[in-house]
Amino acid sequence: MKQSNPPPALIFAASAFAALGSEQRLSILRRLVRAGPEGLPIGELGEAVGITGSVLTHHLKQMVSAGLLQQRRDGRRIICAVDYDEIRRLSDYLLQECCADQGGHSQGAHHG
Numbered sequence: 744m745k746q747s748n749p750p751p752a753l754i755f756a757a758s759a760f761a762a763l764g765s766e767q768r769l770s771i772l773r774r775l776v777r778a779g780p781e782g783l784p785i786g787e788l789g790e791a792v793g794i795t796g797s798v799l800t801h802h803l804k805q806m807v808s809a810g811l812l813q814q815r816r817d818g819r820r821i822i823c824a825v826d827y828d829e830i831r832r833l834s835d836y837l838l839q840e841c842c843a844d845q846g847g848h849s850q851g852a853h854h855g
Contacts, residue, residue, distance in 0.1 A: 756836045762809035767794055768802050772811065775825045782824025
């Protein structure tokens with residue numbers, strides 16, 4: 744029996760959730776969400792979450808690779824920021840079939 748390839752959205756979601764699979768990475772993401780689209784310099788981010796040096800670099804690399812964060816140079820500093828489009832894509836993936844199995848309710852309805 745031939746196994747079909749998973750859809751790209753599933754591959755992205757699995758990669759993103761794997762990249763968020765630690766308390767430290769979730770702390771990094773939440774701090775960058777608070778910072779907004781401008782992001783934070785790596786040094787300031789590290790101080791804010793209590794992670795520095797090669798450990799911080801490793802976590803950031805994993806999250807950039809998964810498409811959740813972006814990095815850019817600003818002079819001698821490296822600024823990290825959330826890729827909000829990708830975070831929305833991840834959220835949409837989770838909620839796209841919300842309530843689809845409830846009879847009489849519209850598909851994709853959000854309850855909150």
